[in-house]
Amino acid sequence: MWAPFWRLRPSKFCLNSGGRSKKRRLYFKRAGGGMNKSVDAKFDVFFNRCRSERWSRSKFIDAIHGSPKNPLLPEISRRRSELNDMPAQNLHSSYQAKSGGGGPKSVRSKIISLPPSYGKVLYLLASMSKAHLLVEAGSGFGVSSMYLAAAARSCGGILFSFEIAQYADIARDSVSLICPKSRVINADFNYFNSHLSADSNVDFAFIDAKHDADSILRGHKNLKGWLSSKAMIVVDDISYSESSKYAWRKLVRDEEFGFAASVNGRLGVLAY
Numbered sequence: 001m002w003a004p005f006w007r008l009r010p011s012k013f014c015l016n017s018g019g020r021s022k023k024r025r026l027y028f029k030r031a032g033g034g035m036n037k038s039v040d041a042k043f044d045v046f047f048n049r050c051r052s053e054r055w056s057r058s059k060f061i062d063a064i065h066g067s068p069k070n071p072l073l074p075e076i077s078r079r080r081s082e083l084n085d086m087p088a089q090n091l092h093s094s095y096q097a098k099s100g101g102g103g104p105k106s107v108r109s110k111i112i113s114l115p116p117s118y119g120k121v122l123y124l125l126a127s128m129s130k131a132h133l134l135v136e137a138g139s140g141f142g143v144s145s146m147y148l149a150a151a152a153r154s155c156g157g158i159l160f161s162f163e164i165a166q167y168a169d170i171a172r173d174s175v176s177l178i179c180p181k182s183r184v185i186n187a188d189f190n191y192f193n194s195h196l197s198a199d200s201n202v203d204f205a206f207i208d209a210k211h212d213a214d215s216i217l218r219g220h221k222n223l224k225g226w227l228s229s230k231a232m233i234v235v236d237d238i239s240y241s242e243s244s245k246y247a248w249r250k251l252v253r254d255e256e257f258g259f260a261a262s263v264n265g266r267l268g269v270l271a272y
């Protein structure tokens with residue numbers, strides 16, 4: 001019997017071993033006990049490839065359904081509400097160029113920020129990766145950055161998050177609440193490596209800047225060569241448009257990553 005999503009937890013997962021066209025899905029059953037279960041979201045996982053020594057299907061499923069205990073998470077919720085109440089901020093001019101000048105000129109945090117359930121997934125994956133150096137393309141107002149910064153802090157690591165728009169200042173204030181040594185840089189992610197020392201190795205990257213194929217694939221290409229042997233890349237909004245879907249299909253074909261999966265058709269995950 002199916003239950004509302006807040007009462008569900010994964011009980012088993014059923015995976016087809018065969019051809020590409022077969023969808024591999026998680027199945028859920030009703031959680032025992034009362035309403036107040038800590039597992040509050042149901043994630044549908046599609047595994048494209050599981051040949052990683054670090055990430056098995058079950059480890060991944062357990063990871064994304066975990067209940068993070070980090071005391072900084074309530075502070076992230078508080079800051080998220082504060083950001084939601086802020087006035088709209090000017091979008092970076094490059095968005096006007098792309099839309100021929102007809103697109104929106106300003107943006108608010110609640111429109112672009114990663115929702116709480118996905119923020120938790122990001123936190124859990126970065127923490128499980130024991131990431132010491134994390135990078136982010138597109139800080140926005142710093143909501144996703146705060147989840148990454150919390151993971152960085154819990155692992156003794158550091159986040160470098162990149163935002164081209166002026167509101168990088170706001171993201172910086174968000175991140176400094178969570179991990180003062182992490183940094184928000186008001187610059188183009190395409191040049192992220194000029195902010196790192198040459199011997200740096202990136203353990204975790206979150207790509208959430210522009211969602212067209214060119215930007216996503218460029219981010220991925222720029223990261224290669226900087227990744228550590230345990231690196232994970234998470235791409236947000238892989239189903240946002242035909243262009244982002246195309247980019248994700250291309251990324252999945254990169255056999256260098258032994259693990260490739262997507263969560264709710266939204267987060268694309270690649271890992272060694």
Ligand SMILES: C[S@@+](CC[C@H](N)C(=O)[O-])C[C@H]1O[C@@H](n2cnc3c(N)ncnc32)[C@H](O)[C@@H]1O
Pocket residue numbers: 092112113114137138139140141142143144145162163164165187188189190208209210
């Ligand atoms: C979807 S929003 C990011 C939201 C944020 N990750 C969150 O969940 O809270 C995308 C952001 O990427 C920024 N952006 C776009 N292209 C970029 C680039 N090349 N380098 C850095 N930031 C970029 C935009 O200005 C915008 O604020």
